[in-house]
Every structure is written in C-alpha cells, then in structure tokens.
Amino acid sequence: xxxxxxxIVVAYxxxxxxxxxxxxxxxxxxxxxxxxNRSLPWWAVGLSVMATQxxxxxxxxxxxxxxxxxLKFVQFYFGxxxxxxxxxxxxxxxxxxxxxxxxxxxxxxxxxxxxxTLTSFLFLVSRGMSAGVIISAPAVVLSAIFGWSLxxxxxxxxxxxxxxxxxxxxxxxxxxxxxxxxxxxGAVLAMLYVLVTRMxxxxxxxxxxxxxxxxx
Amino acid sequence: xxxxxxxxLARVIVIQLVxxxxxWLLQQRYAG
Numbered sequence: 001x002x003x004x005x006x007x008i009v010v011a012y013x014x015x016x017x018x019x020x021x022x023x024x025x026x027x028x029x030x031x032x033x034x035x036x037n038r039s040l041p042w043w044a045v046g047l048s049v050m051a052t053q054x055x056x057x058x059x060x061x062x063x064x065x066x067x068x069x070x071l072k073f074v075q076f077y078f079g080x081x082x083x084x085x086x087x088x089x090x091x092x093x094x095x096x097x098x099x100x101x102x103x104x105x106x107x108x109x110x111x112x113x114x115x116x117t118l119t120s121f122l123f124l125v126s127r128g129m130s131a132g133v134i135i136s137a138p139a140v141v142l143s144a145i146f147g148w149s150l151x152x153x154x155x156x157x158x159x160x161x162x163x164x165x166x167x168x169x170x171x172x173x174x175x176x177x178x179x180x181x182x183x184x185x186g187a188v189l190a191m192l193y194v195l196v197t198r199m200x201x202x203x204x205x206x207x208x209x210x211x212x213x214x215x216x
Numbered sequence: 217x218x219x220x221x222x223x224x225l226a227r228v229i230v231i232q233l234v235x236x237x238x239x240w241l242l243q244q245r246y247a248g
Contacts, residue, residue: 071239
C-alpha cells in the first residue's frame, strides 16, 4: 500500500479519537458523561443515530447482497425512515420527559430491579455478539488489504473505539459518529464516482447486464 | 399529530416516492 494511504488511515484514527476526547473534556459528572448535559445539537444527534445504524456490515453486506440477490433488499430501507418518525413521536419524547439516563433505568422505575437487570443483560449479550460480527467483517477486509493478522485488525478497529467511548462518554461517541458520517458519505460518493468512471463497460451496458442477470 | 411531525412525514413519503419512481424506471428499462 502507498504511504499516503497509510498516512490517511493513521491520521483519521488519531483525529477521531482526539476530536472525541477534546469535545468531551467538560464531562466531569454523570449527566455530562451519559447525556452530554443535554446540550448536543439536533443534527449531531441525528447523524450519530444514522452512523449507529450504519455499520461496516451495511456497506460490505448490502453490496454483496445486491450482487447475489439484486435490489430486493432495498425495500427494507423504505420502512426505516417511517419507523424513525414513529419512534421520534412516541418513545423519544416519552423517555426524554422521564428524565432517565437509559431506557433500563425507566424499566426499573416502572417495574423493578430484576426487570432492569434482565433487559440490560439481554441487550448487552445481543449487542456484544452483534458488535463482534460488525467488527470482524471490516477486520477481514483490513487484514486482506494490509496483510495483517485478523487479531491486529480487530484491535485497530476496537481499541480506539473503546478508548474514546470509555474516556469521553456520549459526547465523544456522538462527535466521533458525526465525523464518521462525513467520511462514510464522502467515501460512498467517491466510490460511486470511481465505479462509474472506471467501469470497463459503459454504464448503460452495465445496467443491461445486471438486468439480464436478474439483479434489477 | 403536530404540524412539524406531519411535515416531516410528508417529506419522508415524497422522498420515498421519488426514489421508488426512479427504481421503477430503472427496472422498466433494464430488467430482463
């Protein structure tokens, strides 16, 4: 790999961690750590929610799905925005008004500590497993590109993330997500440009081939 | 439903309809 590519990868990782930590410097109490003192602008929260839903699995997996199955899976993404609006109207104002740090805190208030423990346990187990898959997929790609071991690639993705999350709390996570969203959208546009301009056949032919192969 | 929610929903639906129409046009032209 060219040294410029290395420089971009290292500089980006350092920037994401440093920017997250810099913005989280005021997080000295629990309200700041978990809720960022309720001070985050709406667009940062929105971009963070989008970045949370969009993992490397989405970029790698949906591309593969499109190549093998065609565009059928796109229908799933038509439901998401409507679900977001419904959640934004119902659950979000409710939890915001309940003045809780987490949804599980509300469950304890409404039911008891056992309900809170069980639901948070289930969340952590399922989230832990899905995070494993979400990190391992790009780690496979990174190890193929860099020629590293899979363990080193997992560490490269996981360690900075854990660091800025544990040290900076929600503030650091949100701003790291905002930066990631800009990088992801920029990268997708760049990929689209390269794909369209460097394809060995004209775009019109490529669509025709995709259609003939049943991928439309 | 407040005005803001209705406006947001309307925007979401319009964007989806436009996307659907574009996908449909692509399919009409290329799907074998």
